[in-house]
Amino acid sequence: MTTEFKYEKFFGLDEEQLKCPHTAFEEVRSECPVSRSDGLGFWVVADHENAQKVFRDASVFSTKKMLGEQVSDEWQRMVDMAAQRPGAKDVLGEDYGTSDRKVLLFADPPEHGRHRRLIMGALTPNALKSWAPRIEETADIFVDGIAAGEEVEFVDGFANQYTMTVIADILGFPRDMVPQMLDWTEGFNSMVGNPDQTDEQIEALVDTRYGFDAYCNRQIDDREANPTEDLISRIVKLNAASETPLSRDDLFQVLQLTMVGGSETSATALSKMIEFLGRNPEMWVELKAETDRIPQFMEEMLRMYSPVQGSFRAVTEDIELGGQQLKAGDMLWVGMGTSNRDPKVFDDPDRMDIDRKQLAANHVAFGGGPHVCPGTSLTRMELRMVLEKIITRFSGVELVDQDPAAKKSFNFYGPAALPVRFIS
Numbered sequence: 001m002t003t004e005f006k007y008e009k010f011f012g013l014d015e016e017q018l019k020c021p022h023t024a025f026e027e028v029r030s031e032c033p034v035s036r037s038d039g040l041g042f043w044v045v046a047d048h049e050n051a052q053k054v055f056r057d058a059s060v061f062s063t064k065k066m067l068g069e070q071v072s073d074e075w076q077r078m079v080d081m082a083a084q085r086p087g088a089k090d091v092l093g094e095d096y097g098t099s100d101r102k103v104l105l106f107a108d109p110p111e112h113g114r115h116r117r118l119i120m121g122a123l124t125p126n127a128l129k130s131w132a133p134r135i136e137e138t139a140d141i142f143v144d145g146i147a148a149g150e151e152v153e154f155v156d157g158f159a160n161q162y163t164m165t166v167i168a169d170i171l172g173f174p175r176d177m178v179p180q181m182l183d184w185t186e187g188f189n190s191m192v193g194n195p196d197q198t199d200e201q202i203e204a205l206v207d208t209r210y211g212f213d214a215y216c217n218r219q220i221d222d223r224e225a226n227p228t229e230d231l232i233s234r235i236v237k238l239n240a241a242s243e244t245p246l247s248r249d250d251l252f253q254v255l256q257l258t259m260v261g262g263s264e265t266s267a268t269a270l271s272k273m274i275e276f277l278g279r280n281p282e283m284w285v286e287l288k289a290e291t292d293r294i295p296q297f298m299e300e301m302l303r304m305y306s307p308v309q310g311s312f313r314a315v316t317e318d319i320e321l322g323g324q325q326l327k328a329g330d331m332l333w334v335g336m337g338t339s340n341r342d343p344k345v346f347d348d349p350d351r352m353d354i355d356r357k358q359l360a361a362n363h364v365a366f367g368g369g370p371h372v373c374p375g376t377s378l379t380r381m382e383l384r385m386v387l388e389k390i391i392t393r394f395s396g397v398e399l400v401d402q403d404p405a406a407k408k409s410f411n412f413y414g415p416a417a418l419p420v421r422f423i424s
C-alpha cells in the first residue's frame, strides 16, 4: 500500500504550503515522526528528537554522499567546463578542475573537522568582537539610506545587500564586489536542482564558476604575500600550516560556501522578521520600548520561521530511527522548521513567545552536530545591530503587499520579495 503524506505538496512547491509549511508536518510529527514517502522517494524526519540524532551522527547520516553527490553531478559539470576554457589552467594552475571539492557541508568526518577549523577561528564570538564596530557602521549606513514613507523592496533592496556587505568585509572582498557576489550567489544557487538548463544558461553558470574561482585565486595569491586580518588570510595561513593542506579548488569551495551560506540565509531571516513586525505592530512597540529584548525576539523568529526548513542526508548503514528501519543508501530530509514546532520541546509551539526559556539552546534553526552552522554568532550580531537601528529610528513598517509569495524552495523559507514602507 502506498501512503500519501500532506507534506508531499510542500516538496512539490505548492504555493500555499510554501507560505505556511508548518501545518504540512503536524500530523506526521505526532504520529510517525520518521516517515517514508514513496512518491518522493525519501524519508522525512519531522521531530526534534530524531532530528538531533541525525545531526549528531554525521557519519551514518552523510552529507558527503548526499549534498556532495549533487555537487559531483551538477556543479562538477560546470567545473569541468570552466577548466576547459582556453587559458584556464595557465591562470589557475594545472590542477584546476581536478578536485571533487567535497569540503565542509559536502564532507563527512573526519575530513570535515579539518575544513571547519579553517573558518571557525574567525567566526567565534571572541574573534567577532573586533568586527563589531565595522558591522555597526555598515548597519548605520544601510538604515540611514531608508527614507520614511518611501517604498522599498526589502529583500533585494536591503536585506541581501546588507548581509552580503557584511560577509564581503569578513571574507576580505572589497565592497564594490558586492553586486558581483550577489550575482555569483544567485548563479551558484541555481546550479543545483535544475537539470533542464539551456546552453545559454549553462554558459552563464560556467562564467560564474570561472569568474569566482579566478577572482578567489588572485585574492589567495595576494593574501599569501600580504596577509591581513580577513578570513581569506586566516584560511590561507592555517591551510599552509596543515599537514594535509587543501588544494586551491577546495579552497575556492570553502570560500563559496561561506559566501553563499552567509548571505541569503541571514537576509531571509531579516526579511521574515520585518514581515512579522509589519503584521504585528504591537511587537514593534514592545521592542522599541525595550530594545534589549530584540535578541529574544530574533531567536523566537528563527524557531517559528526557520530560514532553512530542512536539509538532505544519505544513510550509510542500516539503522533504526524513530521506529523505522532505514537502509544504507536511503535518502532522508531532516526538518529544522518542523522540529522547531515540536510540542515535546516547545510548549504551545505555534504561539510566538519571546519569553521562552533556553530558546537559543533548544531550537535547531542552525542545525546541530558537526555541521551546525558556523555563522551563528555573526548572524546574531549583524541582525541584532540592524534591527535595533531600524526599530529605534522608525515607529513601524507597513506591508505594501499583505500576502507576499514565498521563495520557491523547500529548503529556504521566507518572502521572495517584500515591498514595504517604514513609518517615521
Ligand code: HEM
Pocket (backbone or CB within 6 Å): 063, 104, 105, 106, 116, 123, 257, 258, 259, 261, 262, 263, 265, 266, 269, 306, 307, 308, 311, 312, 336, 365, 366, 367, 368, 370, 371, 372, 373, 374, 375, 376, 378, 379
Ligand atoms: C539566519 C542565518 C543562518 C541560518 C538559518 C543558517 C543555517 C544553517 C544550517 C541549518 C546549517 C546546517 C545545514 C546542514 O546540517 O545540512 C548551516 C551550515 C552552514 N552555514 Fe549557516 N546559517 C545562517 C548563517 C550563516 C552565516 C552568516 C554563515 C557564514 C559565516 C554561514 C555559513 C555556513 C556554512 C559554511 C555551513 C556549513 C558548515 C559545515 O558543514 O560544517 N551560515 N547553516
